Amino acid sequence: MKKDLKKQILTIPNALSLLRILLVPVFMYLYMAKENTLWTAIVLIISCASDVIDGPIARKFNQVSDVGKALDPVGDKLTQIGLMVCLIVKYPLMWVPAVIIVVKEITSGILGLVTIKKAKVVKGAVWHGKLTTVLLFLMMGLHLLWPPRLPEMISRISIGICCAMMLFSFTMYTIRYIRTLRDAKKSRTNTEGVTDGE
Numbered sequence: 331m332k333k334d335l336k337k338q339i340l341t342i343p344n345a346l347s348l349l350r351i352l353l354v355p356v357f358m359y360l361y362m363a364k365e366n367t368l369w370t371a372i373v374l375i376i377s378c379a380s381d382v383i384d385g386p387i388a389r390k391f392n393q394v395s396d397v398g399k400a401l402d403p404v405g406d407k408l409t410q411i412g413l414m415v416c417l418i419v420k421y422p423l424m425w426v427p428a429v430i431i432v433v434k435e436i437t438s439g440i441l442g443l444v445t446i447k448k449a450k451v452v453k454g455a456v457w458h459g460k461l462t463t464v465l466l467f468l469m470m471g472l473h474l475l476w477p478p479r480l481p482e483m484i485s486r487i488s489i490g491i492c493c494a495m496m497l498f499s500f501t502m503y504t505i506r507y508i509r510t511l512r513d514a515k516k517s518r519t520n521t522e523g524v525t526d527g528e
Contacts, residue, residue, distance in 0.1 A: 341393040343384040343402070350405035353377045354412040361416040361474075370416075371475060377409055378467060403455060406463055407435050413470050421473055421485055427466070427493050434500045441507040449514035456506070458499040465492050 357373040360366045384402065388394045414428040445451060469488045473480050480488075 339395075339397050341388070341395060341398065342391070343388040343393055343398050344395070346380040346384040346387075347398065347401040347405040350377045350380050351408055354408050358412050358416055362419070367474060371471070374409075374413065374467075374471070374474075381406060381409075381463075403459075407431060410463070410466055410470070413474070417470060417473050420479065421489075423486065423489055424473070427489060427496060430493060430496050430500070434496065434503075437500070438503055438507075441504065445507050445510050445514075449510050451510065456502070458495075458502050462492075462495045462499040465495050 353373055353376065357370045357377070360373060361370040381402075384398075388398055411428060411431055414424050414431070418424045418428065469492045472488060473485065
């Protein structure tokens with residue numbers, strides 16, 4: 331049992347997810363304290379690259395694990411929130427997606443824990459979650475790299491598109507959690523009915 335748990339934790343994909351988490355204070359320091367946009371972007375590119383390759387590595391080397399399914403989105407969200415906090419100083423409207431992410435992650439975290447407890451499953455990311463992540467990083471990268479400042483109209487449109495996609499993904503994830511819990515309840519009811527019948 332301990333050996334299986336160790337195999338789930340000590341994997342390359344999990345190390346890459348941990349790397350993303352450790353890089354958050356690094357790029358925040360580079361942007362806010364050093365005001366070095368170039369190195370901030372380089373660190374973020376490394377972070378994004380680790381996010382892109384950890385999934386294929388996990389599948390190719392059979393290293394998909396519940397630990398990885400939980401750790402990967404944590405790295406993503408901390409990176410997103412960290413970059414938004416940096417950008418809010420220059421683009422105050424960035425607080426809108428930041429609030430949506432915080433609310434979404436708190437709600438999804440609670441629903442995820444309930445699902446693990448009731449249904450005994452850990453749900454991984456799906457297409458709309460990945461698309462939301464890509465759109466967010468494109469939007470934030472645009473705001474980060476546009477010299478000296480992104481035009482207000484382009485900023486508002488890009489933030490608006492991201493917020494709409496985030497709300498859509500939030501809704502879809504919530505529906506999925508509710509369906510999983512409902513199916514688990516039905517399964518328990520049917521099992522109890524069979525047991526009683528025996």
